[in-house]
Amino acid sequence: MSFKDVLSPFTAWKHLFHDPVSIRNPIGRAAAPRYRGFHQNDIEKCIGCGTCETICQNGAIDMVPVEGIQTKQGDSGLRPRIDYGRCCWCALCVDVCMTKSLNMSNIYTWVESDGDAFRFIPGVDKKPWDDAAHGYRRPDDHQLTGPTRLREHMPEMEPEERIGSFAEIVHGYNVEAAKLEADRCVSCGLCVATCPTHMAIPQYIKAIRDGDYDLGVALLYETNPFSSICGRVCTRKCESTCAARHEGDAIAIRWLKRHIMDQVSDEQIKKVVGQPAAPTGRKVAIVGAGPAGLTAAFDLAKKGHQVVVYEALDKPGGMTRFGIPEYRLPYDVIDRDVDVIRSVGVDIRCNVRIGQDITLERLKSDFDAVLIALGLQDGRGTRIPGSDQPMVRKAVDLLRRVTAGEDIGTPRQAVVIGGGNVAMDIARTLARLQKKQYGEVKVILTALEDLPHFLADADEIKESGEEGIIILDSRGPQQVVIENGQVTGLKTWKVKAIFDEQGRFAPTYDETDEQFHPGTMVVEAIGQMADTSLLGDALTEQLAWQRGRLQVDAGGRTSEAWLWSAGDMVRGPDVVSAVADGHRVAASIHAAITQGVQQ
């Protein structure tokens, strides 16, 4: 203690005439640029996936429908509404926003007497900070929803190896790789609406994460008895609406589905699928053992109905067997799915052609209901000059004959017309046959569409290229060139026109850009159509039609009460759509035959 201790405190007086440091009115004080204030949401970018709601540990976010925002593929139509009575401004919602539509402005002062005003939908309920330039934006490497890219590319054979045989190219994930991929899923469920058969995608992906494969199989079979097949060749529309694609790659949903099926033994699958219900005494005849017919058969058999499936060819599977090459979908995989369908009591009779071996009339009188699911087994032709030559073939016919083990007279040089998956299938099949027979690949593929508009999967295009197939886009076939009665190639013109706003396309040609593609066989792989001749003239006339297809109600029932139709012939070509259709039709048939509507 000293004299200084008495005087020193008075130095405080030196601040007496300093200006005050406090802000007189803090309302309107600009916050730091990265301040976490009221939310902003770009509602055009937002897809309503609800990840923000899931992460919010305060339960401050509700997903609500908004007038003027339609629920559509890849967008639930819901938008987040935030209750600022609960929000703690942690911005985890911004961190996990899959589209980066949700941000926070740096505005934090808002005076309002009505407490309920602090619960609003950012971006919809207009606020002064909607256009604020500053605020919290997720930094670039701040990634909380896992890697944006595929964790592991599907292991597959190298081009040099695969071109030499028809062995399956894709190996399938192992457990570890599948878990890593499954981990990327945010379980928003937007994909479920897009899947034609509405598979429980987030739930079966969760089953992979949890290692519960029996549950996985049970979930798959709820909606899809063709899971081994769809796990390989599905058109996977689901992946096109996956929330993860806004950040990077969509989740490899198709491969994950296959992974579940790969992990479980045939016996275990049959156990999980279970036994059919007690016999009902009702009988259903199904014409065509493709995905639609067999799915309907599976559902109906499980409900206890006696189901007989008639197949014209020697093996079941329809276009999955006779249209898709073995290297994409091995035949034993088809056998596996079909075997499970048989295990619930479905009686599949092959080599029976309805209309020849048994009449449709006969089925009508012997069964309580008849379903025709014929598929699209006839190829369309271009009908350009020269296309009536014998060495101008249809892709579907060739593929069917290759599956049947026939010799198709492999050409040394081939030209394929078409840009869809069937065109890729025949081109790659020919390439393999050429490699085997002649040691070199000489296949040219020409398509009307430009590459970005190809109907084929990107993988197919890429892999075809790797296998040595020359792909020429925007080429319109003009003429098959014949010399001395032999096909020597195809003449094409450049295609100028592009797709219009509705995605429709009317090709116009630039005649000055003509090319000649040499080949001793020209394969037309364009559209397909159904052969409905089994209906006979009288029934065809009797039935109602809708723009070239059988007119059916929502349940697939035709204008004739005893007859249903399903699959590609009604919906267009797609395995999983055919499966979905099979379910719908089975439900309709079940309702009809159990309510005694029939007879």
Add this chain to the structure above:
Amino acid sequence: MRELYARLKALYPLGELTEQRKNLAFVTVPAAHLRDTLLHLRDKEGFTHLVLLTAVDWLEEGQFQLTYLLNNRALACDLGLRVLIQRDTATMESIHDLWPTAATYQRELREMFGIDFPGSPRIEEEFILEGWNSIPPYRRDFDTLKYAQEAYAERPGRVTHDPETHMRLQMYPGQHPAGK
């Protein structure tokens, strides 16, 4: 840490040593040997600082784990003693005479977990939860959300929609919801 474990193991029937870091390990001690082990560690091994005393509820296994975390400042290392006690009886010997501050931990454990420490000072006095009317709240079988919903009113006007369900109702109503 290994040597220390070897020395202790010679004296007391200890469980396996879990080396979490090079300066942090956990070991299970039978309840009957806790006091001796603590005394030995405090007086012979330099573990004079009781960092914390807390409990973990292993509800599924019917046990409470009491964790006594001790620190040796000179060696900069920590040893956690795990004592597993029966969940239904939930009683443990008090160590307030070894570290007076333990009395506070034990009071809290009795209130929050329902674990009794007979003889601990003021053990029966309420600590944090005056007028508590349910089971000890830090037990795993106490449902916080359920309690809050019963005890407090929810602010009106809140409703949310699951995207997947909403899309089904909007886009394909009437169809069987998969996986639900």
Add this chain to the structure above:
Amino acid sequence: MTEGVHGIERLRGKTSLKEILEVATHFEESARDFYKGLIPKVSKRIRYLVEELAAEEQSHYDMFAALAQRTDIAAQVKAEIERTAADSKFSDCIHLPDLGDNPDDQAVLQYAMGREHAAMSHYGELAQTTPAGPIRELFVFLASEETKHKLELEKLYYETVHRGGGV
């Protein structure tokens, strides 16, 4: 087909606007009748296509019939006009082909596109050689109608044949 030969004869003789309108009217009429005659021949599943084509031609025929009733363009209608280059192609289409007993959708579409193409070029060139006025506007309108229709048919052809959308 006697009707077709008859049509060419008629076209050759007449190059005044009035005559051209008459031929065009007949052209639409014969096409309508052609499609109508085709309706029972095709399978029921593609009948919609032929029915739509017949209805389209009927609407054009109705338009010409209404035109014939108008008096305000009577003077112009009598004027002589230059025979256009597309004329021959146009008349070729009046030469109606035989699509067989049971033509399929692709054949019908191919025929219809060819016909629309000829009509489009013909009306387009007529519009260019006709003096400004209501008649010219009529040709411009007809040309754009046929163009639209042709484009629609081309899209339909692409979707039916190339994208393989079903039957």
Add this chain to the structure above:
Amino acid sequence: MLDIFPPDRTQYPAKKADGTLDIDLTSGKYLKLWQGPNHPGITGNMSVELTVCGDEVVEGKTHVGYLHRGFEKLMERRTFIQVFPIVCRVCVPEPDFNEYCYAACVEELAGIEVPEMAKWIRAMILEMGRINSYMMYLGGQAGALGQGVIGQWTTYVRDLMLDRFEELTGARIYHMFILPGGVRDTLPDGFAGRMEETLCEVEKTLKDVYDVMFCNAVFKKRTVGMGVIDPSWLEPYGVTGPNARAAGVAKDVRKDSPYLIYDQLDFEPVTGQNSDIYTRADVRRRDVWVSVDLIRQILAKMPKSGAVMAPLPNVLHWQIPRGETYVRGECSRGEYGYYLVTDGSGYPRRINVRGPSYTHAMALLERMIVGCNISDVAALMVSLHTYPPEIER
């Protein structure tokens, strides 16, 4: 050992050998008095139930629970990432230790290596928080003895530091910036310059505080020799931080078991000898100088660029294998630690927050308050620098 915790104090209310109450409230000799929970001289939402004889305190019992939110239970019900925003709320004036300790526990059990850059930023944030916490303390300690002006000055520099927090972390009080995996973002442009200006302001204020508060006859009279913590009490009562360092023991986690990048910084723990209120205040004042120096060192030595977040798995279903760990740090009040137990699920099995106030404000305060003059209770309580929310969590 037992002599510092006499047997007669283990039973409350204490009884004499004959079974009668040691403190007989009916005798008219004693008065029961509540200091808090609403009292200007109390450190936050707590209260002390005093029994006084004349103006001498004969017994004190700490009461907490006014701020109990059941954080440890709330954490058990949240996924690992969802715990991150609530941990900071355990301690209002110095929330960042919660964020750091929790993140470090999760990183350790999940096997995540934090990028170097993030460690430096974390250390800087912890030192910034320490300065702020001490500033609040200095204002409180002076205020408890009637010196309001100190609180005004320290609140001002604390606000300047909050500006720095705001521009770095995006928030002023609850920063929610240190999360498992690293930190949210890098330093904003020009941050070091503005930080230097703030540090200069801190230094200027510290000098003023020294002149007006520490070289002050009244302050010295009231605090020198008051509220002594006997060095032998440190271990029994679990005393850590400045409370221990003022008693001459250089306990400082930053030095004893260096975490983050403290082994790359040059500093010595601040100690004192007299262990009274004045010494504790002085240790804290000098500790601010250390923190100012540490921030300067960090800004000078930290990497110029680099990632601030480690790659995380998808946090929406993040599961951590079974395990347990404890991570500690040296906060402004002593040893702050998180004990995390995981069971392989997506949720923590148990989280225990070890705050220094837990021992300081309960057993230690109750021991020290006996014999104290009633007018010194506030100064004594504040001198232990306790924050009640970390007691009741």
